[in-house]
Amino acid sequence: xxxxxxxxxxxxxxxxxxxxxxxxxxxxxxxxxxxxxxxxxxxxxxxxxxxxxxxxxxxxxxxxxxxxxxxxxxxxxxxxxxxxxxxxxxxxxxxxxxxxxxxxxxxxxxxxxxxxxxxxxxxxxxxxxxxxxxxxxxxxxxxxxxxxxxxxxxxxxxxxxxxxxxxxxxxxxxxxxxxxxxxxxxxxxxxxxxxxxxxxxxxxxxxxxxxxxxxxxxxxxxxxxxxxxxxxxxxxxxxxxxxxxxxxxxxxxxxxxxxxxxxxxxxxxxxxxxxxxxxxxxxxxxxxxxxxxxxxxxxxxxxxxxxxxxxxxxxxxxxxxxxxxxxxxxxxxxxxxxxxxxxxxxxxxxxxxxxxxxxxxxxxxxxxxxxxxxxxxxxxxxxxxxxxx
Amino acid sequence: xxxxxxxxxxxxxxxxxxxxxxxxxxxxxxxxxxxxxxxxxxxxxxxxxxxxxxxxxxxx
Numbered sequence: 001x002x003x004x005x006x007x008x009x010x011x012x013x014x015x016x017x018x019x020x021x022x023x024x025x026x027x028x029x030x031x032x033x034x035x036x037x038x039x040x041x042x043x044x045x046x047x048x049x050x051x052x053x054x055x056x057x058x059x060x061x062x063x064x065x066x067x068x069x070x071x072x073x074x075x076x077x078x079x080x081x082x083x084x085x086x087x088x089x090x091x092x093x094x095x096x097x098x099x100x101x102x103x104x105x106x107x108x109x110x111x112x113x114x115x116x117x118x119x120x121x122x123x124x125x126x127x128x129x130x131x132x133x134x135x136x137x138x139x140x141x142x143x144x145x146x147x148x149x150x151x152x153x154x155x156x157x158x159x160x161x162x163x164x165x166x167x168x169x170x171x172x173x174x175x176x177x178x179x180x181x182x183x184x185x186x187x188x189x190x191x192x193x194x195x196x197x198x199x200x201x202x203x204x205x206x207x208x209x210x211x212x213x214x215x216x217x218x219x220x221x222x223x224x225x226x227x228x229x230x231x232x233x234x235x236x237x238x239x240x241x242x243x244x245x246x247x248x249x250x251x252x253x254x255x256x257x258x259x260x261x262x263x264x265x266x267x268x269x270x271x272x273x274x275x276x277x278x279x280x281x282x283x284x285x286x287x288x289x290x291x292x293x294x295x296x297x298x299x300x301x302x303x304x305x306x307x308x309x310x311x312x313x314x315x316x317x318x319x320x321x322x323x324x325x326x327x328x329x330x331x332x333x334x335x336x337x338x339x340x341x342x343x344x345x346x347x348x349x350x351x352x353x354x355x356x357x358x359x360x361x362x363x364x365x366x367x368x369x370x371x372x373x374x375x376x377x378x379x380x381x382x383x384x385x386x387x388x389x
Numbered sequence: 390x391x392x393x394x395x396x397x398x399x400x401x402x403x404x405x406x407x408x409x410x411x412x413x414x415x416x417x418x419x420x421x422x423x424x425x426x427x428x429x430x431x432x433x434x435x436x437x438x439x440x441x442x443x444x445x446x447x448x449x
Contacts, residue, residue, distance in 0.1 A: 033420060041404050119419075155408035155418070167412035170437050175406055177440040223437040230440035252440040254406030 002028045003305050005132050005145040006112075007120040007158050009036045012273025012290035012297075013151030014103035015054060019298025021110035025305060028143065029107055030118040030134060032152075037100030041253030042287070043178060043216050044094040045191055045208050047363070050288030051092060054295055061099035063210040065089035067189045069363050073352030074196035074345040081360040081367060082190070090363050091191060093208045093216070094287070120157055123148060123269075128310060130268050146310050147301045148269045151294060154254050156275035162266050165277065171224035172277075174203050174255040174284055177231040178218025179238075181245035186215060194237065197345050201226045203284075205237045217243060220255060220284055222341075257281040259334030260327045264293075265315040272297045278322070281334040282365055289326050296321040332387060333365065339386045351376065392431025393449045396423050400443035407435035407444060 006017045009031035017029040044063065051057065067089055068082025083090055108114045118141075121133040130148050134141045150158025154173070159165040186192070188209035195204050202222025209215045219234040226233070230252070237243075258277035264270060272278070273290035280289065300318040304310050319327075343351070354375040360367050373380050394407075394415070403421045415429035436444045 039403065039421075153405065155405040157414070160412075160414075168410050170410060170434055173406070173409060173438060175438045175440045177402075226437075229442040231442060250402055252402035252404040252406070254404060254409050254438060254440070256409075 002145040008151035012294040015294030016298040017107035017112040021112040023302035027112040032119040037097040054291040064093040077352040174220035176220040178251040179247040180249035184245040255284040260331040281337040
């Protein structure tokens with residue numbers, strides 16, 4: 001009998017398991033794969049501030065540090081958002097293979113049981129508890145638990161089986177392909193973002209430096225409007241921008257761009273990270289929110305167990321916490337995404353030209369929107385109508 | 390004859406994008422092996438979201 005079973009040993013799951021175990025709970029963390037952290041399905045970028053909130057930085061899983069971002073409109077007008085000088089890094093590009101293992105190890109160190117090659121199949125209710133059916137190294141295995149935390153990623157079974165979330169539509173998911181490339185000649189102080197309706201319909205292309213001339217070169221497209229698969233657009237991007245490098249790894253993946261779910265809980269169950277569609281609808285970034293969600297889910301789980309109340313009614317405290325932390329941002333950025341989706345390439349170019357060369361000293365979405373409004377006052381009304389509920 | 394999704398394992402990069410959008414739970418990723426079960430009705434949404442172009446719908 002466990003207090004908490006966590007499904008999925010990514011950042012959300014490991015953070016939840018760690019938080020529960022640190023508070024003395026009996027925790028089981030299961031990962032369906034045989035290796036935690038691989039294969040990677042991520043561009044690996046995260047802001048320094050967001051990461052430091054939840055994890056002590058260890059250079060072992062930092063591939064590169066950046067001082068800012070450069071955004072390119074379809075005609076390649078450059079917008080730079082950056083700190084004044086190098087040495088004042090604002091972002092990290094992680095080595096997820098090592099980072100994810102590090103987090104799982106922290107959970108184990110705190111006292112959580114960790115099992116790999118163990119797949120969640122289903123659950124049933126037994127009184128006020130759950131019986132969770134798992135497949136462990138090919139054998140059926142059942143465990144009882146008071147709380148189940150689904151951190152099982154974009155393809156979450158826990159969330160959909162529990163009826164907490166609906167399956168994503170093709171307008172609610174970014175389809176992504178990425179190469180790890182070597183032999184690149186780029187300024188490794190920046191991350192790079194490329195916009196364009198032909199280049200990356202409903203998404204963007206990126207180059208995130210990984211150090212020593214390597215970088216994640218990837219693209220995300222929205223399947224509801226894309227005319228081909230993500231890999232096709234990625235190869236076209238590399239050709240068009242004459243990115244000369246050697247491909248040393250291929251990554252493919254999908255990112256929810258849903259916005260804010262109404263709730264991430266039901267009786268005995270909470271969802272965290274991509275499983276709760278916690279990734280950002282504009283940037284696609286998911287690690288920071290996953291860490292935050294995992295932490296909050298762990299806190300609420302430990303409080304619920306102390307009170308012996310695993311009802312949805314009590315677990316809604318978790319909804320309050322993640323919504324106050326970043327849910328409001330998912331909701332706003334979903335609306336901004338819908339706004340940006342309507343812009344044609346010429347509009348993107350003129351918006352970029354209006355703020356090109358300006359010193360945007362902050363790498364947030366807020367900073368760039370503020371600068372855009374300053375230069376294009378008419379945008380304010382349009383954005384207002386988009387952002388009003 | 391019925392329509393069903395089929396996977397080209399030499400193209401599949403086992404990311405699970407197809408699992409995420411299938412509301413019939415017809416696709417399942419077992420390590421690097423994508424299984425498509427009898428729940429599949431050939432709707433083709435997985436074909437649209439597959440980043441690699443590894444999926445197609447065929448008459449079986």
